[in-house]
Amino acid sequence: GQQVMQIPQYQHVQEGEDFTTYCNSSTTLSNIQWYKQRPGGHPVFLIQLVKSGEVKKQKRLTFQFGEAKKNSSLHITATQTTDVGTYFCAANSGYSTLTFGKGTMLLVSP
Amino acid sequence: GAVVSQHPSWVICKSGTSVKIECRSLDFQATTMFWYRQFPKQSLMLMATSNEGSKATYEQGVEKDKFLINHASLTLSTLTVTSAHPEDSSFYICSAPADRSWDYGYTFGSGTRLTVV
Numbered sequence: 001g002q003q004v005m006q007i008p009q010y011q012h013v014q015e016g017e018d019f020t021t022y023c024n025s026s027t028t029l030s031n032i033q034w035y036k037q038r039p040g041g042h043p044v045f046l047i048q049l050v051k052s053g054e055v056k057k058q059k060r061l062t063f064q065f066g067e068a069k070k071n072s073s074l075h076i077t078a079t080q081t082t083d084v085g086t087y088f089c090a091a092n093s094g095y096s097t098l099t100f101g102k103g104t105m106l107l108v109s110p
Numbered sequence: 111g112a113v114v115s116q117h118p119s120w121v122i123c124k125s126g127t128s129v130k131i132e133c134r135s136l137d138f139q140a141t142t143m144f145w146y147r148q149f150p151k152q153s154l155m156l157m158a159t160s161n162e163g164s165k166a167t168y169e170q171g172v173e174k175d176k177f178l179i180n181h182a183s184l185t186l187s188t189l190t191v192t193s194a195h196p197e198d199s200s201f202y203i204c205s206a207p208a209d210r211s212w213d214y215g216y217t218f219g220s221g222t223r224l225t226v227v
Contacts, residue, residue: 033215042203043154045215088153090216097144098205098216102153 004032004091006101014109019076021104023089030092032072034063037103038085046074046087079108112138112208116219123194123226131189131222133204140206143187144216145179148201160187194226 005024013019023032031050035043047056049065049072056063062075076083086103113136123129133143141162146154158174160166160181168174176198178190191198203221208214 035215042218042221043205044218048215097156097159099156100154105151 004029004089004099004101006089006104008104009102010105010107012107012109013079015081016078019079019083019106021074021087021089021106023072023074023101025070025091028069029072030069032065033090033098034072034074035088035090035100036085037088041085043088076106079106081108081110084108112206112214112217114140114204114206114217114219116204116222118222119220120223121225123224125195125226126193128190128192129194129224131191131202131204131224133187133189133206133219135185135206135217138206138208139184140187141184142206143181144205145177145187145189146203146205148203148221150201154203157189191224194224196226199224199226 007022011019031048033048034046036046037043047063049063052069053067054065060077064073072089074087084107086105088103089101090098115134115136117132121129143160145157147157148154156169157172157177158166158168158179160179162181162184166179176192178192181187201221201223204219205216208217
C-alpha cells in the first residue's frame with residue numbers, strides 16, 4: 001500500500017519561531033491530506049492538496065504539494081502555544097483508505 | 111459539518127471479557143467506516159475497513175475473530191474486542207469520509223481509550 005514518510009518525528013520550538021514538517025513518498029500521490037491531533041484528542045482535518053505545485057494557506061499555516069506530487073510540507077509561521085499537537089500527513093491508498101505518516105509532534109514553549 | 115459520535119470514550123475491562131465500541135455518523139451516511147488503533151506517541155494504524163451491509167476488510171496481521179466489526183446500517187459501525195487481554199489496551203478510533211471529503215476530509219470519532227486489566 002501507499003507509504004508516506006514524515007519528518008521530523010518531534011520538534012520543540014520557542015513561541016514565535018517557525019515550524020515545518022515534511023512528508024515524502026516514493027510514488028506519485030493522487031492527493032495528500034493534513035491532520036492535527038491535540039494531546040488526548042482525535043485527528044482533525046486541516047486541508048487536502050490535489051494539484052501539482054499547489055500552495056494553500058490558512059492564516060499562519062502554509063501547505064505545499066510538490067511539483068512531482070511526491071512530497072508535501074506544512075509550515076507554521078510564528079508558532080503559538082495553541083499549535084501544540086501532532087501533525088499528520090495522509091495519502092489515499094486503494095479506494096478511499098487513508099495511510100498516515102508517523103506524524104510530527106510539535107511542542108511550543110511560551 | 112459531518113460528525114461521528116464514538117462511545118464509550120474510555121473503558122476499563124477485565125482480561126477475558128469483551129468490549130463493544132460504537133461509532134455513529136450523526137448527520138451523514140457513512141457507507142464506509144475505518145477503524146484505527148493508536149499506541150501512545152505513535153501514528154494511527156489501520157485495522158479494518160467496514161462497509162455497510164458487507165463483511166469488513168481487515169489489514170494484514172489483524173485478527174478478524176478477535177476484532178469483530180459490524181456495519182449494519184449507514185449510520186452505525188461497531189468494533190467488538192473479544193476476549194480482551196492487556197496487550198489490547200490502546201486508543202481505538204473510527205473515521206469516515208465526509209460528504210465532499212475533498213473539502214472536509216475524513217471525520218474522526220473522539221476515540222475510545224481501552225484499558226484491559
